[in-house]
Amino acid sequence: MSYLLTLFDKTPRRIRVVEGILQAKRTVTNLFWGQCYGLLPYLGADRHLKRATYDTWLQSQAAKGNLLIDQQMAWLTPQGLSVKQAWQTEHYQPQFGQWTWLANWQQLANRVLLALQLVSEYQHHNRRFAPLPVSFKDKVAVRQWFLQQSSLIGQELLKELTSYLTALEKADPRLADLFVFQLIGHETAGWTEAEAARRLAVARQDLFWMERDMWLFLAHSLWQQTGTLAALVQPLLAPSPLPKSVQTTVEAWQRGYSLAEISRFRHLKIGTVREHLLQATILVPEQVPVMKVLPPQIVARFAEQYQGSALTWQFQAQTNDPGLEFFYFRLLQIKAAQTVGKEGEDEFGSHR
Structure with a gap:
């Protein structure tokens, strides 16, 4: 279990996202924050991880002074960061996580x-x-x-x-x-x-x-x-990083069908279709470029509505279709996560 400390950092991370990534739970939330944390190479690494075992480990690390835990967030203390760095130096480090899918x-x-x-x-x-x-x-x-x-x-x-x-x-x-x-x-x-x-x-x-x-x-x-x-x-072996149903949705979108049309002929809820595209923008961004899905007026409105880095935004619905609005909101956050540069700036020029 000691390797788990390497999956945390000095900035807060969602406890259940780290757990879900290891267990291969492919919710949009897990994939998005897993991308932000740089943990997607660990997707499905420990599918048999039990929540009770994981939670017991978290409490033990907090007791040792390596982790601070606040509700559903955890981050490394200076001592914990030193322990993490020592572990990474002294132990084998995974090399082929890019093929985890x-x-x-x-x-x-x-x-x-x-x-x-x-x-x-x-x-x-x-x-x-x-x-x-x-x-x-x-x-x-x-x-x-x-x-x-x-x-x-x-x-x-x-x-x-x-x-x-x-x-x-x-x-x-x-x-x-x-x-x-x-x-x-x-x-x-x-x-x-x-x-x-x-x-x-x-x-x-x-x-x-x-x-x-x-x-x-x-x-x-x-x-x-x-x-x-x-x-x-x-x-x-999987043919692609995307589940079959998600890939089918993506291919229909690439052929020019709208999300509403895909929802109708695939007999899927519109929310499910949106989730499929969100998964694809995270896992295979070359297949679904974010800016081809986002209307320019939405980008402009969100830039005015929210302040700072897109990764720190708190969603606030302002229309009568919060599902669609959150879809656009998450797309912008995904774009920000993908465009964070070496200097630590996102697309809107704000430091993380």
Whole structure:
């Protein structure tokens, strides 16, 4: 749990946003503030995080003097900032969070490890072995994949894994070593957690982030590829950072349909359609440029209505359609978050 301190800063952050980002809760609020905090590379990093565990950790850090908590906001004390900086210096830091949208890496790991175990036992003509404890769904998927492969499956997998490991070793040799010695096969048990930490000269808690990185690297290596291993994992890989329904809305908007028209023919509430576009402007801004959605008169009115940085604005409805007004309000905030420069200024010239 110690890594959680690195997700906070000296300025206040929303406690539930940090939690939601780790658990892969893709609400517009989580995505927007996750973008502002620079936490989108952690989206879905710890899907099994329990609220009770998280809240207990928050209170323990407050008791130690590392965090200050006020209602639903938390920020680092000077002591906490020092602890965070020390942690970042002494521990493994995630490298491939930009691919977090590609897959649920833990499910991907379960399926690949079981498949490699099955092929290893098959190569040694052993049908009596204890399979890795994965979900029934993953067991069925691996079995169906295996039955569709040729008798050359061992050679094909070896070739594909060699290519993957060569690329991974160039990125970080420790990750390549961890992958190899994590494998379980015929008369091969792999490293224990303690042994892996000792051999790689890292703390045991670092292994979580190293494993995540190596599986995200594999997902990206196999994304839109063909081959034996790709056939196994392709069903788990997302075609884009956007959920399918959101992508469909975006494509309709790109073809020139209005939000009202999309709402009608997709049988969605207008608020849902707006949320889809907000998600897209955060995750794939090149597909939905903010200023193409915002009427110029709205930009001008909000610049007069609100003062300071757009990221600090407090929404105040002034029309009889607060839903639409908030949609524009959030779009401007997203634009501000995306255009904050190295000097710390947003599009309106205000310092954060």
